[in-house]
Amino acid sequence: MVLPIVVYGDPVLRKVGVDIDKNYEGLDQLIKDMFETMYKAKGVGLAAPQVGKAIRLFIVDTEPFSEVDEEDDEEDAEFTPAQRKELKAFKKVFINARILNEEGVEWKFNEGCLSIPKIREDVSRMPDVEIEYYDEKFVKHVEKHNGVIARVIQHEYDHIDGKLFTDKISPFKRKMISGKLNDIANGKISADYKTKVYKPKR
Template identity: 50%
Template structure:
């Protein structure tokens, strides 16, 4: 099932998501639906809040990126815990399915260490570098109620204010279904 992507301005994007208890939901179906939704929108990551579910889960697949070593980067992160972020911050242009048509250079640390459960409820603790780390940080922010625009300077945020308002009102043209906070019944 392809979910609509929740647009900027929806309160679910600002809440810290809750842990998923094993057996509380059909996790295999949710993971499959999240990948299907992400692929439909041509994304490389998607978090629970972006489909209206305040759950600590995100999926990633770096295969579409032209970066080196991304072919094997298809993963599910359930109840992740960021253990460390290391290195000197580096800039990279980011975008977000919930904030279409806006891309900005964001500074993030180049290495993360994260503990998570996969879709089979097996625990992992891994270190990721470079673009993999960045994708994880971006999606992890989503389950913490943080958006990539929160990392911008106050000046850049002011410059984007009207664009962000338009997105929340549904005044945006995308090739995937979205749910807008001001259009709810």
Template identity: 50%
Template sequence: MIYPIVAYGDPVLKKVAQDIDPKDASFDLKQLVADMFETMYNAQGVGLAAPQIGKSLRLFVVDAEPMDEENLKGFKKVFVNPEILEETGTPWAYEEGCLSIPTIRGDVERPEKLRIRYYDENWNAYEEEYHGMAARVIQHEYDHIEGILFTEHLPALKRRLLKSKLGNISKGKVRVDYRMRFPNL
């Protein structure tokens, strides 16, 4: 099932998401993960967090292989209840965008390495290190489950200049090739 992407301005994007209880039978985690990948691919994204489909859960999926970088070959993962343990290295800038904030991009500085603990959709536990673009994709999606949008990392002047564009996105005044849910429509 393809979910509509929640647009900028929806309160779910600003909430710290809740851990998923492995005993919670109110939804099928594997089906939700499959739906999130389908939704992400439909929108031509490389990552999608549960809040972006209106679910305040600590869950995100990534498939950064389309970015066509050598260290991203086969980088398709599910992160359930992730916890970034450490971020290290020299921060570096890269132009980011977001499916919930279409048409807006901006340079965001992030540390080059991270160590993260998480579960996959089968409740297998992992603790892994990532660097470069893989770390950046994880950091961007992790921000979503912490209620942080990439625009909050932009300089104050840039944020002020984007204010009217962000307002228009929340009102549905934006053209995209995927379904969205607008909070102020």
């Protein structure tokens, strides 16, 4: 089932997610619904807070990054064939994740977020990440990733810590887009997928 994606302004996006166990009610269906929702919205990652659940769960599928634009020659493609192969195969569920280490020289990459429609900004992140997590079968993993895969993991990890990519841009840039962010929070948005705007209870 395609779920509505919670947008900027909803308090759930600012909550630090709580750990869950394998008995979390409806977990398998939630994971299935999150993948369906992410694909419908043409995303490469989705965190549980984005569908209204303040828990430490996110999913990633970087296959869209592996696709070469038809207008680009192989030599002009953003990623090498080896990188594209890795991106095409990377699909994972992360439960109760903890980033153990981030290192390297920060690099900029243009990021967007399904919870912040139609806004993109360059964000600096470290290129290498070491993460501990449980998969959907609650098998524990400790892995190292780099480049775009690391970036997507870091972006989604921020969500389960109550952070957004807009927190990582300069105060000047945030001021420049503040009007657009307010519009999103007030429901003045146009997205190609189902969204949910926060409405405070009176």
